[in-house]
Amino acid sequence: MLHKFEFDGTKIILDVHSGAVHLVDDLVWDLIEDYRQMTAEDLARKYGRKFGRTNVLEAVGEIKTLADSGLLFSPDPYHDTYSPPARFEVKSLCLHLAHACNLRCRYCFAGQGQFGGAADLMPLDTGRRAIEFLIRRSGGRKHLEVDFFGGEPLLNFNTLKELVAYGRAQGERAGKTFNFTLTTNALLLDQEVSRYLNDQNISVVLSLDGRREVHDAMRVTNLGAGTYDQVLSRVRDFVNSRDGMDYYIRGTFTRHNLDFCSDVLHLADLGFERLSVEPVVATEEAGYAIRTEDLPLIYEQYERLTRNLLKRRQAGKQVNFFHFNIDLDGGPCLPKRLSGCGAGHEYMAVAPNGDLYPCHQFVGRDRYLIGNVAGEDFDTRLMEAFRQAHVYNKEECSACWAKFYCSGGCHANADLLHGSILKPYQLGCSMTRKRLECAIYFKAKCEPDEGSGL
Numbered sequence: 001m002l003h004k005f006e007f008d009g010t011k012i013i014l015d016v017h018s019g020a021v022h023l024v025d026d027l028v029w030d031l032i033e034d035y036r037q038m039t040a041e042d043l044a045r046k047y048g049r050k051f052g053r054t055n056v057l058e059a060v061g062e063i064k065t066l067a068d069s070g071l072l073f074s075p076d077p078y079h080d081t082y083s084p085p086a087r088f089e090v091k092s093l094c095l096h097l098a099h100a101c102n103l104r105c106r107y108c109f110a111g112q113g114q115f116g117g118a119a120d121l122m123p124l125d126t127g128r129r130a131i132e133f134l135i136r137r138s139g140g141r142k143h144l145e146v147d148f149f150g151g152e153p154l155l156n157f158n159t160l161k162e163l164v165a166y167g168r169a170q171g172e173r174a175g176k177t178f179n180f181t182l183t184t185n186a187l188l189l190d191q192e193v194s195r196y197l198n199d200q201n202i203s204v205v206l207s208l209d210g211r212r213e214v215h216d217a218m219r220v221t222n223l224g225a226g227t228y229d230q231v232l233s234r235v236r237d238f239v240n241s242r243d244g245m246d247y248y249i250r251g252t253f254t255r256h257n258l259d260f261c262s263d264v265l266h267l268a269d270l271g272f273e274r275l276s277v278e279p280v281v282a283t284e285e286a287g288y289a290i291r292t293e294d295l296p297l298i299y300e301q302y303e304r305l306t307r308n309l310l311k312r313r314q315a316g317k318q319v320n321f322f323h324f325n326i327d328l329d330g331g332p333c334l335p336k337r338l339s340g341c342g343a344g345h346e347y348m349a350v351a352p353n354g355d356l357y358p359c360h361q362f363v364g365r366d367r368y369l370i371g372n373v374a375g376e377d378f379d380t381r382l383m384e385a386f387r388q389a390h391v392y393n394k395e396e397c398s399a400c401w402a403k404f405y406c407s408g409g410c411h412a413n414a415d416l417l418h419g420s421i422l423k424p425y426q427l428g429c430s431m432t433r434k435r436l437e438c439a440i441y442f443k444a445k446c447e448p449d450e451g452s453g454l
Helices: 026-034 040-051 053-068 124-137 153-174 191-199 212-218 228-241 261-269 292-314 334-339 380-387 411-418 426-446
Strands: 002-007 010-015 020-024 092-096 143-149 177-184 203-207 247-253 274-279 347-350 355-357
Touching: 002 026, 002 426, 010 026, 010 426, 020 026, 020 426, 026 040, 026 053, 040 053, 092 124, 092 153, 124 143, 124 153, 143 153, 153 177, 153 191, 191 228, 203 228, 212 228, 212 247, 228 247, 247 261, 261 274, 261 292, 292 426
Parallel strands: 092 143, 092 347, 143 177, 177 203, 203 247, 247 274
Antiparallel strands: 002 010, 010 020, 347 355
């Protein structure tokens, strides 16, 4: 399978199954369409007048060399044969320390932090059981991940500290290493908290949507007041306290700021280098939900962002935009890319009462309850359904050129929009494909040795 696309005059061919990227000239761009259906002589007759017979035959030879090397027209290595690993080994947990929040973000998928239920904080004993569950169910894995999430997890800061200490101690006894991440709106990120997070080497995801008017339209207090100034002050102090390392600023764009490129550049101009601004996911009833007719403008914004970040890179100004990170050498192993995040069998979320769900976005959706960390009775049929929800079992995914990069998309979004984890969120797929084209072009321009030239 090949995917051809053009960006600002650069013609690019992606060999999907090998991951090889080729920057090509006009001759190869035209020739590749007929290469497998025509002989070299037929190709020379068809294209010789436009490009010259000798040039056509030389290009045919180069294409053949790449095809013989498995870098063009490579076969699908797993078509009709892929089966995910049979073991259920959990590698990471998302601990919902707080089903409560000090903000009332208008687009919050968690219902302003309570996930459809009452406000609640995770008790220390429940958190400890979750750590024990992870160690017990991790099999031979040596590196385990825990993400502290909410609501706003810093509302339960003392429990967070106790769980970090407990996880490190229990992990050492079991011969395992814990890595911790915190996702926060930053309002409680004072000097004491910052010092602790830095001392404990905890990765941090910070919520800031971009320009003041964009952030304040969505991320508000319970009285409806904007929070941009407070959040920016906290975020800036925190990032400076760890020398700009081990953080991401994560924003959300909606239908109200489809010019989101300006939000990314605003954050970059503030001096932040590790950025992610992602599209909101919501049902059509929400006025801020992205619609199909918005796609042309969104595509334009990703292209504008690509050009701007490329200029900055060439000028020596590094901006790490999360969605433009792509490994053209293959990235994670192929089975990992086929199954994605591992929600429901390798990765799970724990509600404050200990209930287990496939991921943080499924919490509160009753039909996706897997079990509880305090027991041993787990819905293995549900876990198996998630294990089998890989790209070859999704009809729309198996024939898509982006399947090895998006891994079939987000299960929670698919369920929210279509009621099935096997039916991808098509609007999200369209945006993902555009981001991937921009990422491939960006990578090829920044590191030309990564792709071949034809």
